[in-house]
Amino acid sequence: MATDLRNATGANVRVACRGGHLVSPTPGLALGYVQANLVILPRDWAFDFLLFCQRNPKPCPLLDVTEPGEPELKTVAPGSDLRTDLPAYRVWQNGELVEEPYEITKYWRGDLVSFVIGCSFTFENALLAANVPVRHIEQNVNVPMYRTNIACNPAGKFGGPLVVSMRPLTPSQVVKATQICSRFPRAHGAPVHFGDPSTIGIRDIHKPDYGDAVEIRADEVPVFWACGVTPQAALMHAKPPFAITHKPGHMFLTDIKDVDLEGE
């Protein structure tokens, strides 16, 4: 099934999730379609989180936000149902992870607001298309991610550190990657740092806080991008009584294409 879904549409992947046929990670599925991070919060926490995203657009580039109680993403995925259309979810209570279900119908409430946030897969596809290598894809592992000493701009109770992902590149590839990623501000945009990891508070580049370590070759520097795990760190910081997110790597597939996110 996963193999069939590589050349499927975003809608095909959502239907597979809805039917219970897909419960595994989504990298490589529906190639060319935008994949997204998901955060669901009660209405009375939604303003502060929307403000947090507005103030931190590099880690939290919003693709769409629903009205309270609306489970369909009418703009980027008409006909979708956010309660069933992801392979796996995380349910949070008071900032603690309490369950990782495959659907969230029983948790749904009329006051829930859903935030759909751009994802690095979009710019990784653009890098690969331009022959800029992506090491964790070559090594078939998860991208390495690190908590930094860069504080996000707080909003209400939301705050915490910027989380970054890392891909090693040669200097000329760094230039090319900066040009390419600058075209995708709604998929984390240009890198936030490259070179010495300690400058941004990373003690050991070989021990990521999330994901897997990857090889950094002698002619390469580590390059750091704002990461979509940042909003989950902000949730753990704010400790809202109730929240739902996607399970990392198990993203929401939209109907829009990576190329649609180019430019403004």
Added chain:
Amino acid sequence: MATDLRNATGANVRVACRGGHLVSPTPGLALGYVQANLVILPRDWAFDFLLFCQRNPKPCPLLDVTEPGEPELKTVAPGSDLRTDLPAYRVWQNGELVEEPYEITKYWRGDLVSFVIGCSFTFENALLAANVPVRHIEQNVNVPMYRTNIACNPAGKFGGPLVVSMRPLTPSQVVKATQICSRFPRAHGAPVHFGDPSTIGIRDIHKPDYGDAVEIRADEVPVFWACGVTPQAALMHAKPPFAITHKPGHMFLTDIKDVDLEGE
């Protein structure tokens, strides 16, 4: 005073407003500093309006949003006081304009959220610096603005038409202006249309809905940009019980520079 303020800082202009020395329009003041549109709403209307801005980034590019009750713009104008630092305001009740005061201290409440939105002056300065002419500045009149038949993406009760501003240019200037304005997504960005005004529902280009008509020469086409009057049209559409905005042309001066808005 206005002449002295041409080469002043944004903070100088705010202090002049606060002291009651400046009650006139701000175009041309504190050249190089970002000027901004202002919308103030009660907390219980703020989520929907923030969502409206998120869904309509070309007419409503957010520069900053305050916490409820906070009159200082800590990010873009530390030390500012939104209650006194604009030359003139508009007070709205149920979508109707009820007063145009020079300060709003008596209206201030602990639940008010302020939205500071990018303004076309930023890209006009960049156009002029690149020798792209701006007709209404040449003619020393207000920019012509039009209500279009393009609907904004609604959010809660907020909706209504996209309002555009118009500047006539030759085709080669249109290309140059598109390149320049694309660099300023937080100041309305690239044009939304050029050429036939009827395509976007404008009946008579010589009769703008707001501002003044300007000359369009034989070798020029009208070029249309998303306009910061759009959020005021959205307020009239949503009819919140209470709102405050700047008086058109009487903008809020920030401490950030136009060049700071370049790129992402």
